[in-house]
Amino acid sequence: MLDPIVNFFTQIFQWIGRGIGFVIGVILWPFMWVGRWYGQRGWILKAVVGLAIVVLIGLYANFFYATQWWNNFNPNYPDTYTFEKRNVSAGEQVSAGAGTDTA
Known part of the structure; x- marks a missing residue:
């Protein structure tokens, strides 16, 4: 059924x-x-293509290392700007230097 x-x-x-x-x-x-x-194919082409693949993998590994691990990380990086020593507020017009224009 x-x-x-x-x-x-x-x-x-x-x-x-x-x-x-x-x-x-x-x-x-x-x-x-x-x-x-x-x-x-012959061994010469295999060697060239194999080397190109190894270089590509190496470059990718370098990219992965550079983007995934923090190098020279400074947790106090904002302190390098020394905001308390600045005497110009945000958006305020500053005087032009020699040969420059602020307009």
């Missing part, structure tokens, strides 16, 4: 799975093609 309904939903999910598999296959196909092409 429920077999046609179960079969219908089973068929629907099978087609959804096939569609997802097809999309993943289309996305990964260029990478698989390049991998097969690279595997058939």
